[in-house]
Amino acid sequence: MTEQSEQWLSQLGFRFGINGPHAARTMMLAELRLLLGHTESQATRADYAAAIVGRNVLGKPTSKTRELTLRHMATLYGLDDSNPIFRALRRLWPLNESAQPMLALALALARDPLLRATQAFILAQPVGGAVHRESIQRLLAQTHPERFSPASLLSFAKNIAGTWTAGGLLAGRSRKLRTQPPMHPESLTLLLFLGYLEGRTGQRLFSSNWVSLLGGVPYELEALAHAASNRGLLVFMQAGGVTEVRFPGYLKPEEERIRLKAAHVV
Numbered sequence: 001m002t003e004q005s006e007q008w009l010s011q012l013g014f015r016f017g018i019n020g021p022h023a024a025r026t027m028m029l030a031e032l033r034l035l036l037g038h039t040e041s042q043a044t045r046a047d048y049a050a051a052i053v054g055r056n057v058l059g060k061p062t063s064k065t066r067e068l069t070l071r072h073m074a075t076l077y078g079l080d081d082s083n084p085i086f087r088a089l090r091r092l093w094p095l096n097e098s099a100q101p102m103l104a105l106a107l108a109l110a111r112d113p114l115l116r117a118t119q120a121f122i123l124a125q126p127v128g129g130a131v132h133r134e135s136i137q138r139l140l141a142q143t144h145p146e147r148f149s150p151a152s153l154l155s156f157a158k159n160i161a162g163t164w165t166a167g168g169l170l171a172g173r174s175r176k177l178r179t180q181p182p183m184h185p186e187s188l189t190l191l192l193f194l195g196y197l198e199g200r201t202g203q204r205l206f207s208s209n210w211v212s213l214l215g216g217v218p219y220e221l222e223a224l225a226h227a228a229s230n231r232g233l234l235v236f237m238q239a240g241g242v243t244e245v246r247f248p249g250y251l252k253p254e255e256e257r258i259r260l261k262a263a264h265v266v
Contacts, residue, residue: 008262012197012255013078013085013110018144020112021076023152026162027108027115028073029101031058035073041090048079077107084255085110088193091250092186092233102187105167106210110194117143118160122169123212125178131170133157169213183214185228188221192234193247199263203243 001009006016021027038057039047051057052070060066073079078086089107093100109116121139125131136157140148148156164170168181188211195208205211206221214221222238225245229236235246251259 005262008258009198011258012262013083014197015075015111015113017113018147020114020116021072022108022112022114022159022163023156024068024159025072025076026159027076027104027166028069029104029166031069031073032077032104033100034058036090036093041094042081045074045080048074076111077104078111084197084251085190085194088190088250092190095231095233096184096186098182099184099186101166101168102181102184102213103190105163105169106187106190106194106213108163108167109210109213114140114156115160115163118164119209119213122164122178123215127178127180127215129178131161131164131176131178133161133176136160167213180215181213183216183220183224185224185231185233188214188224189228189233192225192245193250196245196247197259197262199259201263202245205245206243 006014010016034057035048035051038055039051043051049070052060052073053063053066056066058066058069060069070079077089081087081090085107089103092103109119118136118139121136122131133154134157137153140153140156140160161170161176165172165176169179170176171179191208191210191213192205194210195205198208200208206218206225211221216224222236225234225236228234235244235248237244
């Protein structure tokens with residue numbers, strides 16, 4: 001991906017670089033559920049700050065931990081209605097509680113380069129196979145040579161493994177096994193939308209790194225897309241060998257113009 005495309009995608013809610021919130025925390029699924037349950041769908045960044053720091057809806061013991069939690073969650077999810085990918089998550093979040101782990105994981109991957117660097121490794125592991133924390137540590141050390149101390153790599157690997165577990169691609173406590181996550185129309189919608197923001201259209205949306213998280217075969221994914229379309233989550237049509245996928249109402253006009261610029265650069 002070019003530097004120019006990263007600049008455009010950053011305006012659509014993605015984050016790039018090296019470091020990310022997983023240097024300190026997991027994707028905080030429980031906290032996200034609490035926060036979104038205590039705020040309105042059209043909440044502003046100030047509303048989320050008031051909920052976490054002012055009203056302490058997450059039950060943190062000190063003002064410092066509340067402020068740190070706000071910082072981590074804002075970095076990881078955006079917590080801003082002006083952020084297109086966070087806005088899409090809020091739109092889909094209340095529709096299916098079972099889809100929420102994958103929705104959260106998708107946003108965490110879009111906004112945390114540290115976590116995103118481990119995606120190919122996790123997906124390459126056979127379902128049912130053991131995934132050792134030491135393997136994640138070695139991967140991070142190879143990706144960022146001499147950048148992090150052994151203690152930091154251990155902490156990062158624990159947090160990252162915790163997120164992949166919460167997201168449904170790993171299972172177990174001390175011994176992690178690769179698992180197949182459940183597939184839901186809501187989660188597929190967000191994954192297709194992320195690929196759409198990157199410039200993919202039509203059938204190419206189903207072969208993106210985002211959709212690969214679900215691990216489904218083409219006919220399963222298309223059936224899921226039909227279900228999402230029937231529920232009004234997106235528009236999915238197939239005719240004469242042509243696939244059309246649209247996301248009415250997901251982007252504002254200026255955001256759509258930025259998407260087109262990013263697609264042109266890609």
